[in-house]
Amino acid sequence: MATIRDVAEQAGVSVATVSRVLNDNGYVGAETRKRVMAAIEGLNYSPNEVARSLYKRESRLIGLLLPDITNPFFPQLARGIEDEVHRAGFRLLLGNSDEEASKELEYIQTFLQNQVVGIMSATNNTDSENYTNLDLPVVFLDRVSKQHPSVYADGIEGGRLAARTLVERGSKRITLIKGPGHIQPAMDRFQGALAVLSEAEVDFSVLSTSSYAFDDARTWAEELFAKYPDTDGVIASNDIVAIAILHEALRLGRRIPDDLQLIGYDDIPFSSLSYPSLSTIRQPAYEMGKEAAKLLIRMIQKEKEVEQTIQLPVTLIERNTTRKVDPNA
Amino acid sequence: MATIRDVAEQAGVSVATVSRVLNDNGYVGAETRKRVMAAIEGLNYSPNEVARSLYKRESRLIGLLLPDITNPFFPQLARGIEDEVHRAGFRLLLGNSDEEASKELEYIQTFLQNQVVGIMSATNNTDSENYTNLDLPVVFLDRVSKQHPSVYADGIEGGRLAARTLVERGSKRITLIKGPGHIQPAMDRFQGALAVLSEAEVDFSVLSTSSYAFDDARTWAEELFAKYPDTDGVIASNDIVAIAILHEALRLGRRIPDDLQLIGYDDIPFSSLSYPSLSTIRQPAYEMGKEAAKLLIRMIQKEKEVEQTIQLPVTLIERNTTRKVDPNA
DNA sequence: CACCTTTGTGTAACCGGTTACAGATAATTT
DNA sequence: AAATTATCTGTAACCGGTTACACAAAGGTG
Numbered sequence: 241m242a243t244i245r246d247v248a249e250q251a252g253v254s255v256a257t258v259s260r261v262l263n264d265n266g267y268v269g270a271e272t273r274k275r276v277m278a279a280i281e282g283l284n285y286s287p288n289e290v291a292r293s294l295y296k297r298e299s300r301l302i303g304l305l306l307p308d309i310t311n312p313f314f315p316q317l318a319r320g321i322e323d324e325v326h327r328a329g330f331r332l333l334l335g336n337s338d339e340e341a342s343k344e345l346e347y348i349q350t351f352l353q354n355q356v357v358g359i360m361s362a363t364n365n366t367d368s369e370n371y372t373n374l375d376l377p378v379v380f381l382d383r384v385s386k387q388h389p390s391v392y393a394d395g396i397e398g399g400r401l402a403a404r405t406l407v408e409r410g411s412k413r414i415t416l417i418k419g420p421g422h423i424q425p426a427m428d429r430f431q432g433a434l435a436v437l438s439e440a441e442v443d444f445s446v447l448s449t450s451s452y453a454f455d456d457a458r459t460w461a462e463e464l465f466a467k468y469p470d471t472d473g474v475i476a477s478n479d480i481v482a483i484a485i486l487h488e489a490l491r492l493g494r495r496i497p498d499d500l501q502l503i504g505y506d507d508i509p510f511s512s513l514s515y516p517s518l519s520t521i522r523q524p525a526y527e528m529g530k531e532a533a534k535l536l537i538r539m540i541q542k543e544k545e546v547e548q549t550i551q552l553p554v555t556l557i558e559r560n561t562t563r564k565v566d567p568n569a
Numbered sequence: 570m571a572t573i574r575d576v577a578e579q580a581g582v583s584v585a586t587v588s589r590v591l592n593d594n595g596y597v598g599a600e601t602r603k604r605v606m607a608a609i610e611g612l613n614y615s616p617n618e619v620a621r622s623l624y625k626r627e628s629r630l631i632g633l634l635l636p637d638i639t640n641p642f643f644p645q646l647a648r649g650i651e652d653e654v655h656r657a658g659f660r661l662l663l664g665n666s667d668e669e670a671s672k673e674l675e676y677i678q679t680f681l682q683n684q685v686v687g688i689m690s691a692t693n694n695t696d697s698e699n700y701t702n703l704d705l706p707v708v709f710l711d712r713v714s715k716q717h718p719s720v721y722a723d724g725i726e727g728g729r730l731a732a733r734t735l736v737e738r739g740s741k742r743i744t745l746i747k748g749p750g751h752i753q754p755a756m757d758r759f760q761g762a763l764a765v766l767s768e769a770e771v772d773f774s775v776l777s778t779s780s781y782a783f784d785d786a787r788t789w790a791e792e793l794f795a796k797y798p799d800t801d802g803v804i805a806s807n808d809i810v811a812i813a814i815l816h817e818a819l820r821l822g823r824r825i826p827d828d829l830q831l832i833g834y835d836d837i838p839f840s841s842l843s844y845p846s847l848s849t850i851r852q853p854a855y856e857m858g859k860e861a862a863k864l865l866i867r868m869i870q871k872e873k874e875v876e877q878t879i880q881l882p883v884t885l886i887e888r889n890t891t892r893k894v895d896p897n898a
Numbered sequence: 899c900a901c902c903t904t905t906g907t908g909t910a911a912c913c914g915g916t917t918a919c920a921g922a923t924a925a926t927t928t
Numbered sequence: 929a930a931a932t933t934a935t936c937t938g939t940a941a942c943c944g945g946t947t948a949c950a951c952a953a954a955g956g957t958g
Contacts, residue, residue, distance in 0.1 A: 256917075292916075332662065334661050349615060483839070509641075509783040582907075
């Protein structure tokens with residue numbers, strides 16, 4: 241690998257001049273610039289980011305911490321982030337926390353050690369000292385916090401919307417699936433739905449689940465029909481669980497949406513491909529990623545007046561696991 | 570941020586001694602070590618990776634280049650990689666290439682600029698000079714190459730297996746979906762299936778598709794039934810496409826697997842949750858990631874006798890979009 | 899006891915960029 | 929024409945680690 245000194249020698253100038261050409265700052269004569277360019281070309285030189293980072297005390301890397309890239313909500317989010325961050329010339333350091341505090345800490349540590357310019361994190365401990373003491377830009381994903389800006393979709397409203405949808409469409413014995421208690425957005429949507437159900441004239445039960453994992457989803461589905469065989473409406477904790485329930489319901493011969501209505505949460509790509517296609521509450525994951533990245537980049541560029549939070553809309557995506565509302569009602 | 574000099578001063582020793590304590594090499598007196606440890610603790614010191622990388626001429630980062638993290642095959646793969654790489658103390662720099670040569674080059678460039686210790690890539694240009702001229706460990710994912718070690722599952726065999734399965738179970742008018750021509754594994758599985766169908770006593774047609782994207786999958790599905798309405802067996806290019814076809818088939822009232830058999834490819838997590846659950850050819854994505862990471866790490870550690878390729882088995886996962894074989898046959 | 903080896907520690911060069919500062923020349927202003 | 933300002937370039941310090949080398953003291957050997 242050629243270094244800046246090789247280039248300087250080749251072009252017959254000092255390293256400072258090469259650096260000026262590279263960064264396009266300071267004065268450089270037209271003729272000199274040409275010679276330097278030629279030397280760069282000739283040596284196929286490309287500057288060492290590590291050296292630059294050391295002096296600048298910051299790299300062009302951004303740390304991205306997700307619970308688990310294997311959960312289909314996150315690839316969308318990550319992709320939105322990556323597209324935006326890439327455009328701005330940054331690169332991503334990726335970590336999976338598995339919602340474990342130790343892994344989270346470890347990653348934040350290595351992010352710092354690598355002098356990232358900013359951190360994006362979907363964590364449940366937004367107020368942990370892992371983040372409060374950081375003096376670099378942080379954006380929380382899909383979570384809210386007082387400490388740092390956040391990009392999220394309103395889970396409480398989403399939960400309400402899900403519940404209202406089932407109620408309006410006539411489900412009378414609703415089962416509400418409560419997601420993992422330590423995941424903040426899971427609780428939000430649960431609370432939102434719970435509030436609506438409490439005030440509606442319906443019977444309902446709550447089924448408590450402890451994970452979003454694919455392998456467990458089938459278990460929750462079986463448990464659901466074992467415990468509440470006569471339920472006629474299910475508000476799932478997310479689309480994975482919803483689709484597992486849909487699967488189980490069809491296996492048991494339930495007619496959807498006639499016997500049983502079902503609504504998911506997230507609108508992951510697969511939800512439109514299930515059959516019947518899944519009605520769900522959409523969180524715009526890709527856009528959330530994009531917005532979060534844009535926000536972080538603005539912070540990195542030290543712009544004034546950066547929003548503290550960006551709330552994206554949750555929307556009802558009516559597909560075919562819910563009935564159509566009576567247009568005369 | 571405290572530096573090694575702060576620690577040295579605090580402990581009343583030289584930076585060399587602190588470095589020796591940190592890296593546990595060279596001689597350090599027991600008493601001195603204790604003082605240094607205390608200073609590290611007291612200052613909450615954590616070494617700057619960037620400075621270390623600069624001197625060592627390599628970081629502890631590994632570059633991972635994937636076509637698109639949004640394709641459900643890759644998160645599994647990425648997770649396998651991440652778990653293994655993390656255990657060994659490395660971190661991941663992630664990039665999406667979108668199968669575009671320019672993005673690919675750009676990422677490889679920045680990987681090098683950041684002095685990664687190794688690169689893992691799922692590319693279609695394994696023999697491009699992007700890779701041939703690299704003098705650092707490279708492992709190809711899901712692809713084969715002469716230049717560098719690869720971890721892959723045998724696509725040709727997988728394609729054969731898929732085709733044999735449909736033929737054996739009695740489909741007579743098979744539609745074979747050909748995936749994007751520029752994606753090597755897509756071609757492999759296509760060729761494998763094609764070979765089997767050519768020799769079998771069945772009619773078959775080929776439907777050519779140009780992407781794996783979710784949004785397009787529905788289009789292929791519609792096209793399929795428009796062009797070949799009387800097909801009774803579909804070999805899909807991957808599970809996304811298979812599930813889209815399943816959706817469309819059910820929408821059109823086809824009985825599965827009685828009227829139409831369907832087999833996918835990959836065994837992504839959702840394939841077991843479709844209804845009927847999808848029969849498919851499994852590629853062990855997570856394990857592939859793990860193996861690839863282990864291989865790369867061995868190369869990084871300059872072990873002798875590192876395998877050049879690791880081939881993982883493709884297996885038939887018989888679920889409910891294919892009929893059971895007649896046990897008397 | 900002279901000699902060699904092991905142990906313990908510090909000094910300073912080095913990795914490859916960036917930039918403060920200084921000095922020289924050219925262009926502009928008054 | 930003198931003073932001022934703009935343009936161009938180089939020297940060397942700096943970022944924060946690692947390590948070659950030097951040196952001193954302690955321990956072991958014949």
